[in-house]
Amino acid sequence: MLVLGIETSCDETSVAVVADGKQVLSNIIANQLDLHRRFGGVVPEIAARRHTELIGYVLHEALAAAGKTLADMEAVAVTSRQGLIGSLLVGVAAAKSLSYALKLPLIGVHHIEGHIFANLLSNPQLAMPHVCLTVSGGHTMLVYVHDYCRYELLGATLDDAAGEAFDKIAKFLGLGFPGGPVIDRLAAQGDRKAFKFPRPLLRASTLDFSFSGLKTAIINAFKSQIASGEALPLEDIAASFQEAVVEVLVSKTLRAALERRATAISVTGGVSANRRLREAFQESCRREGIEVYFPELSLCTDNAAMIAAAGYARLKQDGADDLNLDVIPNVPLEVQGGS
Amino acid sequence: MKILGIDTSGYANAIGVIDGDQILADLVFEARADSLEKIVANIDFALEKAGLTLEDIQGFGVGLGPGSWTGIRVGVTVGKVLAYGTGKPVCGVPTLEVLAYNAQGRGGLICPVISAGAGDTIYAALYRRKGGTVSRITEYYVGDVQGLSQILKEPAILVGTGVEAYRQRLKQALGSPDVEIEMKEDVPRGAAVALLAAARLERGQSDDVLSLTPLYLREFAARAMVNRYAQAKGKA
Numbered sequence: 001m002l003v004l005g006i007e008t009s010c011d012e013t014s015v016a017v018v019a020d021g022k023q024v025l026s027n028i029i030a031n032q033l034d035l036h037r038r039f040g041g042v043v044p045e046i047a048a049r050r051h052t053e054l055i056g057y058v059l060h061e062a063l064a065a066a067g068k069t070l071a072d073m074e075a076v077a078v079t080s081r082q083g084l085i086g087s088l089l090v091g092v093a094a095a096k097s098l099s100y101a102l103k104l105p106l107i108g109v110h111h112i113e114g115h116i117f118a119n120l121l122s123n124p125q126l127a128m129p130h131v132c133l134t135v136s137g138g139h140t141m142l143v144y145v146h147d148y149c150r151y152e153l154l155g156a157t158l159d160d161a162a163g164e165a166f167d168k169i170a171k172f173l174g175l176g177f178p179g180g181p182v183i184d185r186l187a188a189q190g191d192r193k194a195f196k197f198p199r200p201l202l203r204a205s206t207l208d209f210s211f212s213g214l215k216t217a218i219i220n221a222f223k224s225q226i227a228s229g230e231a232l233p234l235e236d237i238a239a240s241f242q243e244a245v246v247e248v249l250v251s252k253t254l255r256a257a258l259e260r261r262a263t264a265i266s267v268t269g270g271v272s273a274n275r276r277l278r279e280a281f282q283e284s285c286r287r288e289g290i291e292v293y294f295p296e297l298s299l300c301t302d303n304a305a306m307i308a309a310a311g312y313a314r315l316k317q318d319g320a321d322d323l324n325l326d327v328i329p330n331v332p333l334e335v336q337g338g339s
Numbered sequence: 340m341k342i343l344g345i346d347t348s349g350y351a352n353a354i355g356v357i358d359g360d361q362i363l364a365d366l367v368f369e370a371r372a373d374s375l376e377k378i379v380a381n382i383d384f385a386l387e388k389a390g391l392t393l394e395d396i397q398g399f400g401v402g403l404g405p406g407s408w409t410g411i412r413v414g415v416t417v418g419k420v421l422a423y424g425t426g427k428p429v430c431g432v433p434t435l436e437v438l439a440y441n442a443q444g445r446g447g448l449i450c451p452v453i454s455a456g457a458g459d460t461i462y463a464a465l466y467r468r469k470g471g472t473v474s475r476i477t478e479y480y481v482g483d484v485q486g487l488s489q490i491l492k493e494p495a496i497l498v499g500t501g502v503e504a505y506r507q508r509l510k511q512a513l514g515s516p517d518v519e520i521e522m523k524e525d526v527p528r529g530a531a532v533a534l535l536a537a538a539r540l541e542r543g544q545s546d547d548v549l550s551l552t553p554l555y556l557r558e559f560a561a562r563a564m565v566n567r568y569a570q571a572k573g574k575a
């Protein structure tokens with residue numbers, strides 16, 4: 001079954017064609033980073049305008065790249081839950097129009113469920129149940145994946161997403177936006193033990209996260225240098241900051257897996273591309289005898305292939321949605337489905 | 340020609356279906372929080388009322404705005420993706436023209452007005468009747484109600500939602516008793532969008548289905564809002 005996926009929940013306009021929830025025939029992602037860079041973050045109005053301009057072209061290109069036509073499509077899946085309302089509405093309007101024009105089953109997908117499927121697309125051998133960490137500029141969420149389409153929320157960030165912390169620190173250090181790749185690069189040349197930054201909630205029994213205090217901690221640590229205009233040791237700060245975030249993410253995810261006696265962990269979302277995070281997960285998981293999986297890089301950030309894959313599973317499990325499908329900007333994963 | 344016309348510039352779903360000069364359906368689903376999510380379901384309802392299916396439709400008309408930014412994005416997206424999905428042409432129609440078209444029965448100049456949402460700002464333009472349709476004779480106006488007096492030099496009919504509320508302020512600004520201004524309460528209608536689109540389609544004109552974009556008109560307001568947002572983010 002060929003499923004057309006549409007993802008516009010934040011600042012990537014993406015359309016994909018996926019066969020049987022497994023084989024990615026195309027996955028076109030129009031990145032808007034250049035537009036948002038000078039603001040140091042995603043500006044909702046700009047994102048929604050850009051989606052409207054791009055959606056037709058991206059749809060057209062996704063079909064061409066897959067070597068298919070609209071008539072070949074058998075279902076359309078779209079991110080309808082979790083994201084920026086104005087952005088979500090564009091993708092859902094497009095999906096409903098296609099569903100109506102071509103009489104295709106319509107499936108609304110929760111964005112986080114999409115990220116969970118990014119890993120299943122890349123690693124079909126990934127065992128059920130497993131613990132999944134979704135970590136990006138928009139989310140930091142620990143989910144127990146009982147089985148396809150059956151989830152339990154274990155923990156989430158109480159304030160900033162981990163990727164947001166990368167963006168804020170990069171902005172503070174004058175490194176530009178987005179912060180993830182540039183900090184990853186700088187950190188490779190720095191000493192991650194140079195500074196001991198706080199590990200928020202590391203020892204707390206909760207599986208929730210908190211990253212909003214990190215920027216303040218770093219500003220306070222370098223107050224005198226900043227005041228005197230002295231150059232900051234950027235590589236060491238980047239490496240030490242990254243280590244603080246990585247340690248919290250790895251240790252909480254591992255704790256969740258051990259508590260649930262899960263034999264596998266999957267890490268997904270934009271921050272899962274971070275090299276130090278991958279390395280630390282691999283080290284710790286090897287020690288504990290747990291398998292760890294990451295999506296291939298093209299499926300780490302927001303993309304429509306993961307939405308098509310999740311939509312395919314949802315369609316088999318719950319059937320299709322109708323044209324009244326709701327757009328919900330903020331809804332937990334566990335209470336979603338069957339709208 | 341059987342044409343489907345839609346306008347969601349005020350969140351309300353205005354949907355019309357025409358066949359030649361015959362109006363088969365002309366519905367306005369009032370603006371509610373979920374109006375934009377219901378647009379395609381409402382189109383289905385309107386087509387059923389018109390006794391047609393989507394396959395019968397030969398082209399699409401879509402109100403481009405100005406109006407609610409989110410509203411026009413949804414309308415334009417639905418218009419162009421329906422056109423892409425069915426392989427039929429699409430025509431974007433400025434929403435001010437849609438309002439003016441429905442007021443052309445009355446003579447004189449026509450001045451459609453759309454509230455820009457925030458504060459006192461309005462969108463407007465002047466139209467004149469011309470061969471069964473209307474044609475715009477001024478630049479688009481974005482500003483306060485009083486400022487309209489600068490372009491209203493002869494009797495005109497003001498058409499839009501809540502225009503009665505502008506009467507006092509406009510009279511004061513105009514000062515002259517010679518310029519008679521009539522008020523007509525109306526919303527953009529889907530059938531008018533369809534009729535205007537049909538006229539263009541019959542002349543062989545249509546818009547590029549992939550590049551069709553809304554008519555925001557308030558670029559400066561968007562820039563100001565975006566900059567405010569960026570500053571707030573910088574402080575966070």
Ligand SMILES: [Zn+2]
Pocket residue numbers: 111115136138139269301302
């Ligand atoms: Zn995401």
